[in-house]
Structures are given as C-alpha cells and as structure tokens.
Amino acid sequence: MNINKELAFQEFVRRESNLIRAPYTPEQEFYSVIKSGNTTKVKELCQESLLFKKGLGTLSLNYLQNIKYHFAITAALIARYCMEGGMELSTAYGLSDFYIRKADGSTKPEEVALLHPVMCLDYAKRMKNLRKGKVTSRHISACIDYIWDNLHTRITIESLASAVGLNSSYLSRLFKKEVGMTVSQYIRNKKIETARNMLIYSDYSPSQISSVLAFPNQSYFTEIFHKETGMTPSKYRNLNFRNTEIGNEG
Incomplete structure (x- = not known):
C-alpha cells in the first residue's frame, strides 16, 4: 500500500467511524x-x-x-x-x-x-x-523502529519478521535475548506508554485511544492499562492531566 492510499484509507476509517481526531496542541x-x-x-x-x-x-x-x-x-x-x-x-x-x-x-x-x-x-x-537501549543487532534495531512507526496497527510476530526479513521463531528468540522481553510484551509496553502520553497531552477519550492504538476493544485496553499502571485510563487522566501553557516557542 503506497502512502497516498494509506492516508486515504486512514481518513476513510476516521470518517466512517465518526472518530474525530483530537490532536495534541x-x-x-x-x-x-x-x-x-x-x-x-x-x-x-x-x-x-x-x-x-x-x-x-x-x-x-x-x-x-x-x-x-x-x-x-x-x-x-x-x-x-x-x-x-x-x-x-x-x-x-x-x-x-x-x-x-x-x-x-x-x-x-x-x-x-x-x-x-x-x-x-x-x-x-x-x-x-x-x-533502543543496549540493542546492537541491526535486525532488532529495525524491529524497534518498525514497532514505533506502526503502533496504530495490530503488529504480529509474523508481520514483524516479514518486515525485517527473518524467520519468526528466530526473531522471537533474538528479540527476547537482546531486549529482555518478548515481542508482544514490548509492543504492549510501548502502546501503553503512548496511551499514557495521549491521556495527559491530548483530548482523546479512552475509547478513541483504544481504537487509535489498535487494541481489540476498550475493555481489553482498560484491563492491560490497569495491569501496567495500577489504575484505569480515566483515573490516570484525572490524576495526571495538565494544561501546559508553553506558548508558541517551537
């Protein structure tokens, strides 16, 4: 899928699902x-x-x-x-x-x-x-870049292995050895990390964040978020949300 088709598809999904993007300022x-x-x-x-x-x-x-x-x-x-x-x-x-x-x-x-x-x-x-921490392998470095660039999709070990040109079983072992956790654990951690930033710095609702980060459903997102942070997405936002007045210096 070329970039124009991908952008058109994403816009179609947003329009059809009536999901209005509420970006960071x-x-x-x-x-x-x-x-x-x-x-x-x-x-x-x-x-x-x-x-x-x-x-x-x-x-x-x-x-x-x-x-x-x-x-x-x-x-x-x-x-x-x-x-x-x-x-x-x-x-x-x-x-x-x-x-x-x-x-x-x-x-x-x-x-x-x-x-x-x-x-x-x-x-x-x-x-x-x-x-990337202490990651030194070219393939694992490419994996991490791929994961960060595709957090809005459902990433499988098969799609990841295909993207970096490795056998999925070998990639699983190599990833765990170099990163210290499984591929699925790493993806879950990074999605929750992104969700935490979105809850603090954007107006996305928890259901929208769940959809944007390609969780199967909001209940699963809430369950995983609670497991990682000890609180629900709504409670996390209430405790951490800040209206940062930083002007237009960027």
Whole structure:
C-alpha cells in the first residue's frame, strides 16, 4: 500500500467511524515528537523556519534578541520533555546550554533559525537511540523502529519478521535475548506508554485511544492499562492531566 492510499484509507476509517481526531496542541505535539525520537516527523515539523513561526510573542524589541530568547525557551522545553522521556539530566541540560550559547553568539536571525532544526534533530536522534537501549543487532534495531512507526496497527510476530526479513521463531528468540522481553510484551509496553502520553497531552477519550492504538476493544485496553499502571485510563487522566501553557516557542 503506497502512502497516498494509506492516508486515504486512514481518513476513510476516521470518517466512517465518526472518530474525530483530537490532536495534541501544535506546541505539545512538537515537543512530544522530539521526546519520542521520531526523526522523520521532527524534520517535517522543522520545515517552517523559526523566523516565520506564527504567534511568536515579543520578548524584545530587538528582532535578533527576540529570536534568541525564543530559541532559548525552546531549548529549555525540549530538555525538559527529553528528561521526562528518560534522557540523563546532565545530557539534556548540557545540550541545552551548548545550543543556547551557539545561538547567543549568532549575529544574524537567520543563523539562529538554521540552528533550530539542528538542535531539534540532535535531541530526537538521541532519544531514538535511547529507546533502543543496549540493542546492537541491526535486525532488532529495525524491529524497534518498525514497532514505533506502526503502533496504530495490530503488529504480529509474523508481520514483524516479514518486515525485517527473518524467520519468526528466530526473531522471537533474538528479540527476547537482546531486549529482555518478548515481542508482544514490548509492543504492549510501548502502546501503553503512548496511551499514557495521549491521556495527559491530548483530548482523546479512552475509547478513541483504544481504537487509535489498535487494541481489540476498550475493555481489553482498560484491563492491560490497569495491569501496567495500577489504575484505569480515566483515573490516570484525572490524576495526571495538565494544561501546559508553553506558548508558541517551537
């Protein structure tokens, strides 16, 4: 299925099921995508230059200084989100300090704008590597990328093995050896991890999240979510939901 057909199919499913997508706010999506290590999506979101971002507040009447201030805020927020995703505090803040100093030394707004996607991709690549942990095998690395890119589908060991060109039995043994858990356990963990982020940062209902993440039904989703977190999706949202006012710095 080519990308245009896939997009058309997904739109058809949303329309026919009357499932209205309730996305993250643009700012939350931006930082959450970096946190997830989705480098492809980060590149897409960074296509628009920082100089032409709509809604940037006036923090300084000096245009260059204003862009630098917004860059610094972005760097600080990315660091915070990546620390939430597991990045070491020293690494996150070290990168933030490095890029803020680079921006501070710029003499033109264009230089700051060019540094913006470089910084965002640097963080995203590090988060992508972080989620793979100690995995060294090319095939298992490809498996993890495939799983993250297809959390919205029902992933089987057979489809995964076919995607990476291995026998399913061999892949199962290799995955457990390198990752420390079975393929099904890893997929379940990552779907629940994604569901937790969606409950905090989006307006999706638990039933919509269950559907988006391709759980067989909402009851099963609630059961697995409770097993992993000790609470129902609704209770988790009530305890953790926050309306993060972070402006349009991304």
